[in-house]
Amino acid sequence: MSKIDQANQEAVKRMMLSRPVWVDIGRAKDVIPGMKDNLFLHAGPPITWDRMSGPLRGAIMGGLIYEGKAKNAEEAEKLAASGEIEFAPCHHYNSVGPMAGVITPSQMVFIIEDKEWGGYTYSNMNEGYGKVLRYGAFDDEVLDRLRWLDEVYAPVIKEAVHLAKGVDMKSIIAQALHMGDDGHNRNRATTSLFIRTIAPFVAETEWGKKTEYDAPRLDLSNVSEYFKGNKASAAAEVLAFMHSNDLTSLNAIMAACKSMALAAHGVEHSTMVTTMARNGTDFGIRVSSTGDKWFTAPANIPDGLYFSGFTSDDANGDIGDSVITETVGIGGFAMAAAPAIVNFIGGSPADAFDATNEMYEITIAENNNFNIPAMDFKGTPTGIDVRKVVEKGIVPRINTGIAHKEPGVGQVGAGIVKPPMEMFIAALRELAK
């Protein structure tokens, strides 16, 4: 076996041995090393304000208003362009965020500990569907929901995860693949398992017993009329919100995937991809043996199904850190586990099997944690080898949401996106130096 093949075996072994456990919740500036008051994290590779797409700009502006640094959109835009605010990829801070992926200094974040290799990874709270910051929306409804998430939801689940003494995220992902999820676009099973695991402890929290509190109340009447009039306990509200949002678990799953990817980073001679991420303008990858160097190319427009009233003309370029799921062998790579997903992104169940089968062509191993019952429990294709991508001419298959190109409109569809081959070619050239 060549030294590169040996290095890749080591990298993928490290990835599969990683044991991410959700252990805590904390304020970004207090818990993410290097986070500071004027630093805003975003999805994807590095980007300057002038090159940011609509949804990312909207999320930054909303974040500035949320942080009290700007009073309105005009002030926020001026401040963002002034150079006083620093922007950096979530990935530079061992963090990940879906879509725009903006993490502001005061926001509460999931803290995931790698119990095998040590170290922590982070992600923000998922806001649900509709008008949300991660798609660039920032009206009062969005900002009030963020306040509720940080001031009510986060303290309740923080107390709950302490009582639970941690939640094993890898176990949840493995089970969810047996229940029809891919772990990226379909999270119904993942979120159900997540709720089932944490709910008894949510019910036991002191914070959760409060029926009156000095923080914005969330309108949960869409879940049940019972919640009209704000008489429920915080615990009931937290559980109702979790139930109303299939994406509740996504951010914690992404942080767990980041933990696995991080474990595989820094293996000398390895040609394995350890980061894939998009900022809406550029797609970027990083490779295990090439340090923090990004290889980037213009982000493509996803191909998929659009919600009523929208077309591909409305779509923003591919955006979000959620492709960390495919980086570790789930998401689009585990499509065969989630045939129901084709209702959401187009195609047929047979296409789902084709997608997974094709990914074995460009990966290093069959995952020994995540497997697919309908494929005789074969492990999911894991560990993208840059050499195989270029040799076979096959790029990774990615499931994704589609954002409107204008800030604040939200999600307009879902589908599949192909990352640009140029990034893999650039990485290959660097590796061959």
Place this chain on the structure above:
Amino acid sequence: MESLFKSELKVINMGLEGFAETLNERGTTVMHVRWQPPAMGDDDLLSLLDKLK
């Protein structure tokens, strides 16, 4: 050769899928094999891949 075209055709098609689709539309049994030249036929990339074996 003549007898070949008098019997039922069973075709294996490699590479361009369009040939398989056309035969399929005419009722011929076709097994399509996805194939393309290594490194998209680029000699420069092939030499880089050789270095990274």
